Amino acid sequence: MSIIDPNNIPPHHLHRVLLSAVAPRPIAFASTIDSMGKANLSPFSCFNVFGVNPSTLIFSPSRSGRTNELKDTYHNVKEVPEVVINIVTYSMVEQMNLASTEFPRGVNEFFKSGFTPLPSEKIKPFRVKESPVQIECKVRQVIETGDGPGAANLIICEVLLIHVNDKVFDKTGMIDTRKLDLVGRMGADYYVRASGRALFTLEKPSGKFAIGVDSLPENIRMSSVLTGNDLGRLGSLQSAPTAPEIERFLTSPVFRTITTKNSGNIEKITEEAHKLAHAMISNNELKEAILLLLATSSLDVRDL
Numbered sequence: 001m002s003i004i005d006p007n008n009i010p011p012h013h014l015h016r017v018l019l020s021a022v023a024p025r026p027i028a029f030a031s032t033i034d035s036m037g038k039a040n041l042s043p044f045s046c047f048n049v050f051g052v053n054p055s056t057l058i059f060s061p062s063r064s065g066r067t068n069e070l071k072d073t074y075h076n077v078k079e080v081p082e083v084v085i086n087i088v089t090y091s092m093v094e095q096m097n098l099a100s101t102e103f104p105r106g107v108n109e110f111f112k113s114g115f116t117p118l119p120s121e122k123i124k125p126f127r128v129k130e131s132p133v134q135i136e137c138k139v140r141q142v143i144e145t146g147d148g149p150g151a152a153n154l155i156i157c158e159v160l161l162i163h164v165n166d167k168v169f170d171k172t173g174m175i176d177t178r179k180l181d182l183v184g185r186m187g188a189d190y191y192v193r194a195s196g197r198a199l200f201t202l203e204k205p206s207g208k209f210a211i212g213v214d215s216l217p218e219n220i221r222m223s224s225v226l227t228g229n230d231l232g233r234l235g236s237l238q239s240a241p242t243a244p245e246i247e248r249f250l251t252s253p254v255f256r257t258i259t260t261k262n263s264g265n266i267e268k269i270t271e272e273a274h275k276l277a278h279a280m281i282s283n284n285e286l287k288e289a290i291l292l293l294l295a296t297s298s299l300d301v302r303d304l
């Protein structure tokens with residue numbers, strides 16, 4: 001591992017390291033207006049949701065790393081503390097990228113990028129018609145983290161109203177991630193498209209108890225066949241097989257086949273059992289997999 005001390009590298013290098021590592025980031029396509037009512041639209045990936053009571057979104061138009069200048073979005077929310085945060089889908093990326101051009105203050109990026117401004121209901125800045133989720137917010141607080149190049153300015157927003165295109169709802173009235181086709185920002189010029197094979201599900205741990213990886217015997221934890229994900233799934237079981245269950249499994253056809261085939265060779269038996277357990281885990285057969293593994297690790301050369 002290399003060690004990077006943020007105090008010993010140039011800020012542009014640090015920016016690259018952190019933004020590559022802390023990714024993918026969602027994109028806030030922020031629509032604001034200045035005190036003269038001039039519209040502005042810019043993307044910010046230093047953005048996330050931090051709570052729902054009160055509902056809190058934070059994004060950061062930071063000071064320019066090159067010129068130390070403050071961004072128009074920052075000036076606008078100081079003048080008019082309101083913003084519409086529009087989410088960005090794959091079909092919007094090219095125009096969104098165009099809107100990030102550092103046009104002079106007062107230039108309307110809705111027109112430059114070709115997006116359609118829609119009036120909001122509770123605040124003055126416009127919504128982006130093409131975005132399937134448009135969030136009207138009031139700005140509660142602005143925190144400047146520094147005054148040098150690259151310093152963040154945290155715009156802390158409270159949600160007033162959320163507009164959702166009906167097309168992205170599922171049958172239960174919840175937003176269906178598969179219908180959104182969101183994009184996230186990675187390091188350098190990389191983005192990620194959150195759709196198709198890129199999406200996967202992971203069930204939340206079911207109860208208040210899990211046996212934990214630490215309860216597995218060392219030869220299972222140190223297996224060269226089982227992966228960290230395999231161990232994670234075994235460790236999330238709510239109970240381990242009992243000694244009589246393991247004892248019974250020793251006489252099962254599947255276990256007998258492995259031991260007979262590799263007669264007496266404990267390394268080969270272990271390797272084959274771990275390979276089979278790995279396949280069983282991928283197949284959601286967790287109970288069988290842990291029985292096979294524990295039965296194998298209970299074997300003593302004398303038993304063979």
Ligand SMILES: Cc1cc2nc3c(=O)[nH]c(=O)nc-3n(C[C@H](O)[C@H](O)[C@H](O)COP(=O)(O)O)c2cc1C
Pocket residue numbers: 027040041042043044045046047060061062063070071072073074096097099100101102103185
């Ligand atoms: C996808 C994307 C994400 C961006 N994220 C940020 C960010 O989090 N903070 C930032 O200061 N600039 C970010 N930028 C650059 C700004 O969008 C750019 O500086 C823009 O011109 C600022 O506009 P404004 O001066 O009108 O506010 C991002 C650009 C893109 C394309």
